[in-house]
Amino acid sequence: xxxxxxxxxxxxxxxxxxxxxxxxxxxxxxxxxxxxxxxxxxxxxxxxxxxxxxxxxxxxxxxxxxxxxxxxxxxxxxxxxxxxxxxxxxxxxxxxxxxxxxxxxxxxxxxxxxxxxxxxxxxxxxxxxxxxxxxxxxxxxxxxxxxxxxxxxxxxxxxxxxxxxxxxxxxxxxxxxxxxxxxxxxxxxxxxxxxxxxxxxxxxxxxxxxxxxxxxxxxxxxxxxxxxxxxxxxxxxxxxxxxxxxxxxxxxxxxxxxxxxxxxxxxxxxxxxxxxxxxxxxxxxxxxxxxxxxxxxxxxxxxxxxxxxxxxxxxxxxxxxxxxxxxxxxxxxxxxxxxx
Amino acid sequence: xxxxxxxxxxxxxxxxxxxxxxxxxxxxxxxxxxxxxxxxxxxxxxxxxxxxxxxxxxxxxxxxxxxxxxxxxxxxxxxxxxxxxxxxxxxxxxxxxxxxxxxxxxxxxxxxxxxxxxxxxxxxxxxxxxxxxxxxxxxxxxxxxxxxxxxxxxxxxxxxxxxxxxxxxxxxxxxxxxxxxxxxxxxxxxxxxxxxxxxxxxxxxxxxxxxxxxxxxxxxxxxxxxxxxxxxxxxxxxxxxxxxxxxxxxxxxxxxxxxxxxxxxxxxxxxxxxxxxxxxxxxxxxxxxxxxxxxxxxx
Numbered sequence: 001x002x003x004x005x006x007x008x009x010x011x012x013x014x015x016x017x018x019x020x021x022x023x024x025x026x027x028x029x030x031x032x033x034x035x036x037x038x039x040x041x042x043x044x045x046x047x048x049x050x051x052x053x054x055x056x057x058x059x060x061x062x063x064x065x066x067x068x069x070x071x072x073x074x075x076x077x078x079x080x081x082x083x084x085x086x087x088x089x090x091x092x093x094x095x096x097x098x099x100x101x102x103x104x105x106x107x108x109x110x111x112x113x114x115x116x117x118x119x120x121x122x123x124x125x126x127x128x129x130x131x132x133x134x135x136x137x138x139x140x141x142x143x144x145x146x147x148x149x150x151x152x153x154x155x156x157x158x159x160x161x162x163x164x165x166x167x168x169x170x171x172x173x174x175x176x177x178x179x180x181x182x183x184x185x186x187x188x189x190x191x192x193x194x195x196x197x198x199x200x201x202x203x204x205x206x207x208x209x210x211x212x213x214x215x216x217x218x219x220x221x222x223x224x225x226x227x228x229x230x231x232x233x234x235x236x237x238x239x240x241x242x243x244x245x246x247x248x249x250x251x252x253x254x255x256x257x258x259x260x261x262x263x264x265x266x267x268x269x270x271x272x273x274x275x276x277x278x279x280x281x282x283x284x285x286x287x288x289x290x291x292x293x294x295x296x297x298x299x300x301x302x303x304x305x306x307x308x309x310x311x312x313x314x315x316x317x318x319x320x321x322x323x324x325x326x327x328x329x330x331x332x333x334x335x336x337x338x339x340x
Numbered sequence: 341x342x343x344x345x346x347x348x349x350x351x352x353x354x355x356x357x358x359x360x361x362x363x364x365x366x367x368x369x370x371x372x373x374x375x376x377x378x379x380x381x382x383x384x385x386x387x388x389x390x391x392x393x394x395x396x397x398x399x400x401x402x403x404x405x406x407x408x409x410x411x412x413x414x415x416x417x418x419x420x421x422x423x424x425x426x427x428x429x430x431x432x433x434x435x436x437x438x439x440x441x442x443x444x445x446x447x448x449x450x451x452x453x454x455x456x457x458x459x460x461x462x463x464x465x466x467x468x469x470x471x472x473x474x475x476x477x478x479x480x481x482x483x484x485x486x487x488x489x490x491x492x493x494x495x496x497x498x499x500x501x502x503x504x505x506x507x508x509x510x511x512x513x514x515x516x517x518x519x520x521x522x523x524x525x526x527x528x529x530x531x532x533x534x535x536x537x538x539x540x541x542x543x544x545x546x547x548x549x550x551x552x553x554x555x556x557x558x559x560x561x562x563x564x565x566x567x568x569x570x571x572x573x574x575x576x577x578x579x580x581x582x583x584x585x586x587x588x589x590x591x592x593x594x595x596x597x598x599x600x601x602x603x604x605x606x607x608x609x610x611x612x613x614x615x616x617x618x619x620x621x622x623x624x625x626x627x628x629x630x631x632x633x634x635x636x637x638x639x
């Protein structure tokens with residue numbers, strides 16, 4: 001790789017109906033840290049139709065350059081045109097690092113781009129770092145350490161792609177911090193011509209339905225979450241009662257989603273939403289890494305579990321050992337008494 | 341014309357059932373201690389393919405890359421209704437990442453030849469990457485429909501398929517030309533139970549490895565070939581292909597063909613935050629709430 005290439009860290013700036021996905025902005029913030037270590041700039045790649053207005057937001061959030069691919073065929077996301085255009089740009093410019101949100105869209109196209117360019121790609125990373133590593137006496141500069149829980153969340157694996165030029169990763173929404181935008185930042189918008197073959201746009205969108213979710217876990221200051229230990233409607237009602245008293249959002253681990261007690265959009269964890277509220281109350285949640293990955297950055301964590309050995313206590317600030325049927329009514333009563 | 345469907349299936353360790361002795365002291369996983377199961381979303385993918393076969397006729401081929409014991413899962417595919425089962429297995433495929441896996445699968449698919457549809461689960465529960473489907477589609481240079489929820493219509497005369505797929509906060513319906521690869525999400529199609537008649541027949545289905553294991557040193561290679569022919573003639577052969585059979589480049593397979601490498605694996609270390617044990621008494625809970633109020637967490 002050439003030492004003069006200053007354009008080595010890229011972020012796919014996902015947008016839908018002219019609205020940027022938070023995850024792209026979060027990744028730009030992370031990309032700045034990675035790029036600093038590599039002495040590189042940060043570039044955002046934006047595809048869509050009539051989306052030029054979004055470029056200033058991307059620059060404010062950390063992009064030095066925005067590659068803008070604007071065409072009416074790109075108005076709605078489709079795998080082939082999006083993946084092929086990004087592939088072409090990656091092949092031409094040869095960045096060292098390309099980051100995608102682990103969204104429906106990112107997980108759809110990143111594998112195609114990585115496959116065509118024979119790049120390393122790691123899904124659902126929870127942390128990224130740049131390091132120079134010596135492997136079998138060969139020094140590898142600017143390696144992207146792709147860190148993710150693996151094997152059902154029982155271990156943390158660090159993945160590297162030492163033998164290829166381009167290193168890619170997907171990262172779930174909310175995992176990285178967004179950072180404050182700086183409207184005074186300067187950046188370049190680089191329009192990229194869009195040429196598509198009929199074969200690339202042969203898949204047609206017949207219908208599309210999207211309803212903004214009424215749930216805003218990411219924005220909730222207090223979250224009350226239930227898990228395997230609360231997987232009956234009766235027990236879960238106590239969790240809802242507590243949430244109501246505290247003015248909190250209700251959430252849960254995969255166990256209660258699978259039990260049908262809450263919608264999947266309320267699932268916290270590696271395969272759900274990542275949250276960082278002021279207070280997270282984990283009730284009957286043992287604390288497998290998949291769940292912890294989605295909540296351990298909370299400012300304060302209260303864990304309530306009848307198993308004193310539950311791993312959730314390892315990330316909690318306050319631990320209460322006991323059955324939720326006994327603890328929750330007492331907690332509700334104690335909170336109410338302090339309000340008066 | 342008849343419909344040819346390939347279903348990509350994988351036998352996976354049941355990661356939802358990890359007990360203490362599965363984890364080695366160094367933090368690595370002892371796969372041998374985990375029960376091997378049919379990846380749930382792949383089973384739903386097979387069900388979707390079989391439903392299309394019920395409607396339109398044609399053939400369904402189950403294809404896996406994996407160790408010899410993946411034949412167990414392929415027999416289950418035959419019990420459910422697959423017409424053909426193929427095990428791509430070779431020591432040189434070991435430690436393949438998603439890129440090397442999709443390369444091998446795409447070479448096997450090219451070796452199968454004709455196909456109209458390829459189904460696969462969205463992701464496997466041992467990796468949760470959701471990368472092999474799209475990467476296989478890319479290698480075959482065909483479009484994909486990821487996160488498929490249901491197939492709405494297959495028009496064989498126009499050679500198009502309509503499918504409903506999940507997107508953020510909703511769904512969309514896509515129409516794609518054949519051939520196309522679809523990845524299937526959980527709950528798309530409840531897999532049918534094993535067909536009892538098929539189970540009686542195909543429990544005797546064998547892979548090349550299993551046939552080899554029945555042959556001892558007193559027999560020569562010709563005898564082995566004859567045995568294979570016999571099993572094949574009875575339609576009980578789980579076809580078993582190695583690197584040469586699918587004409588794959590060794591350098592693109594297994595660890596050598598995998599750009600991603602595991603640098604290190606660690607046990608999960610809990611960040612030791614300041615921790616207070618709170619007694620489940622009114623006094624204990626009151627003290628905790630007072631502290632949280634002082635920290636401006638409440639109110």
